[in-house]
Amino acid sequence: MNTKKLAAERAVEAIEDGMTVGLGTGSTAYFAIEKLGQRVKEGLSVRAVATSKRSEEQAVGLGIPIVPFSEVGRIDITIDGADEVDRHLQLIKGGGGALLREKIVAARSDKMFVIVGEDKLVDTLGAFPLPVEIVPFAHEWTMDALKALHLNPELRLAEGEPYITDNGNYIADCRADSIADPASLHASLNAIPGVVENGLFVDMAHTVIVGREDGSIDTLAR
Numbered sequence: 001m002n003t004k005k006l007a008a009e010r011a012v013e014a015i016e017d018g019m020t021v022g023l024g025t026g027s028t029a030y031f032a033i034e035k036l037g038q039r040v041k042e043g044l045s046v047r048a049v050a051t052s053k054r055s056e057e058q059a060v061g062l063g064i065p066i067v068p069f070s071e072v073g074r075i076d077i078t079i080d081g082a083d084e085v086d087r088h089l090q091l092i093k094g095g096g097g098a099l100l101r102e103k104i105v106a107a108r109s110d111k112m113f114v115i116v117g118e119d120k121l122v123d124t125l126g127a128f129p130l131p132v133e134i135v136p137f138a139h140e141w142t143m144d145a146l147k148a149l150h151l152n153p154e155l156r157l158a159e160g161e162p163y164i165t166d167n168g169n170y171i172a173d174c175r176a177d178s179i180a181d182p183a184s185l186h187a188s189l190n191a192i193p194g195v196v197e198n199g200l201f202v203d204m205a206h207t208v209i210v211g212r213e214d215g216s217i218d219t220l221a222r
């Protein structure tokens with residue numbers, strides 16, 4: 001069962017004519033963009049902003065109108081994946097490196113719909129390494145500051161070189177094991193000079209749509 005596709009296609013049912021839509025990034029958001037493209041071909045009228053270059057390219061290829069950020073007041077619904085979701089609908093995101101743009105878009109959205117397969121549900125966040133976007137300048141010092149928080153940061157690499165985000169930054173993947181207080185860790189991380197943003201999405205998800213192996217779909221809402 002493709003649990004990602006199941007959740008993604010259910011989320012797209014919430015998109016209505018005339019809406020402004022935020023397009024997430026990743027293998028689950030991919031299915032949502034495909035489905036939205038299909039609905040646009042069938043006559044749905046929407047405009048969209050994207051959280052990554054690859055999602056924008058996918059949307060453009062499907063004929064989904066992408067509009068400049070300057071023309072968008074509020075986004076009605078953003079649909080995006082996640083790497084972990086806890087029972088309070090707090091999230092870890094950024095496994096695909098898009099966390100900064102995703103957070104900017106989510107913050108501007110009336111509703112953030114998170115789409116996941118059931119394997120992403122956890123009791124406590126932290127088994128998935130927490131991505132932290134850092135500036136390249138003096139990144140060794142930023143890594144030291146992350147180590148001081150006992151986060152065991154590892155610089156993300158791509159073909160042996162630092163992975164570069166769409167924003168020209170690096171990613172430090174941090175192993176916290178168990179994040180008891182996501183809001184507190186979020187504040188500590190973003191207080192470090194050199195940290196641009198981190199992958200904890202605290203109180204941002206409005207609805208989480210979960211695709212299950214048995215073909216059922218659960219909707220969790222705050």
Ligand SMILES: O=C[C@H](O)[C@H](O)[C@H](O)COP(=O)(O)O
Nearest residue numbers: 026027028081094096097098
């Ligand atoms: O940077 C990537 C995003 O936060 C993704 O939404 C997240 O990593 C989940 O990706 P996927 O749907 O591929 O598991």
